[in-house]
Amino acid sequence: MRVATGLCLAGWIGLAAPALAASSSAPAAAAASPEVRARFAAFIARLWPDAEARGISRTTFDAAFAGITGPDPEILSRTRRQGEFGRPVWDYLVGAVSPGRIARGQAEAARLAKTLSAIEARFGVPRWIVLAFWGVESDFGASGGTVPTIRALATLAEAGFRGTLFRDELLAALAILQRGDVTPERMKGSWAGAMGQVQFLPSSVLNHAVDFDGDGHRDIWGSQADALASIAAYLKNLGWDPALSWGYEVILPAGFDLARYRGDIAEFARRGLRRSDGKPLPGAGTGSLFLPGGLGGPVFLITGNFEVIRAYNTADSYALAVGHLADRLAGGPTLAAPWPTKAARLDKAGLEAMQTALRGLGFYAGEADGRAGPKLREAVRQYQIDQGLPADGYATPALLERLRATP
Ligand code: CA
Secondary structure, X not given: XXXXXXXXXXXXXXXXXXXXXXXXOOOOOOOOOHHHHHHHHHHHHHHHHHHHHOOOOHHHHHHHHOOOOOXXXXXXXXXXXXXXXXXXXXXXXXXXXXXXXXXXXXXXXXXXXXXXXXXXXXXXXXXXXXXXHHHHHHOOOOOOOOEEHHHHHHHHHHOOOOOOHHHHHHHHHHHHHHHOOOOOOOOEEOOOOOEHHHOEOHHHHHHHOOOOOOOOOOOOOOOHHHHHHHHHHHHHHOOOOOOOOOEEEEEOOOOOOOOOOEXXXXXXXXXXXXXXXXXXXXXXXXXXXXOOOHHHOOEEEEOHHHHHHHHHOOOHHHHHHHHHHHHHHOOOOOOOOOOOOOOOOOOHHHHHHHHHHHHHOOOOOOOOOOOOOHHHHHHHHHHHHHHOOOOOOOOOHHHHHHHHHOO
């Protein structure tokens, strides 16, 4: 999870990013009890010494909390809702890479061509990836969220949600106000503190956002140039390799040994792997095979850039949506292979059972959290290799049955 890099929370809170960006808050009028208000006021009073130590003035502090008298009950209820991690990747892609979004993104690419060229030149991140992030995070700036960030973060911090993470983010948000990048009134975002057109947490704004339009403010809310450049800066800072794409849809040759799923891209090509769009694979770099629907669905050769995208949001479906949307914005084709939409899938409880069983056999060391991510995929592959099965890393009901029968 992203506490280390700390950007969009969508993945580990368990909601898809667009749902977060579209959220809105109940009016402050939903009166809190005197006890709740007193507790909230005490929390803010205790925050002040730490804010002061970070160079935040009393004027900034008081302006930030002006009119905030209690937590936002709507935000607290959202933290208790069930996420959508169990949603199939193909369902997520339908919404995230829709024809309407592709058309809007291409129009933005034309309108902002000059800015995007300058961003590519400075950061080495392709415009299509930058646009895809912008599209998935806020529908190209149209839905950056309407929840006042200071109250949202104060609500989550005071409730102790995710330990001290939101208290730290609240202090970072105050630091942004102190710098004068934005006013408290304009500092808005999703209920979980991801802000503006890029849905960055405050710490990511401090660490990565850039002033690209040259007005002296890093304005990821109101400036498209700042928003786009901040996305590119974030990806560059996390290690985006300009020589490679995020990944490539590929076709496995007959008899391909899936047990060798990671290595030099040139070696994959020598073993007969081909891109499904007919273009050549890059001659250098490393990659690994990614089969988010198993052997019955599309196969991707992903690069380190895929992991850079995943640092923004750990969900596989999110990273694939950004990568594929980027390809489509660039004029690339739809995925060549169909998804196994009719095949039986494991639900969250099934994935937890799979994790528990794999852990019992020594293949899995993580939590049984029901999340199908890289850790579970790796464990499934090791089990499949051990059993002499094709190592696609895909957890299915049939595999769970077999695992339960394994002595
Ligand atoms: Ca600016």
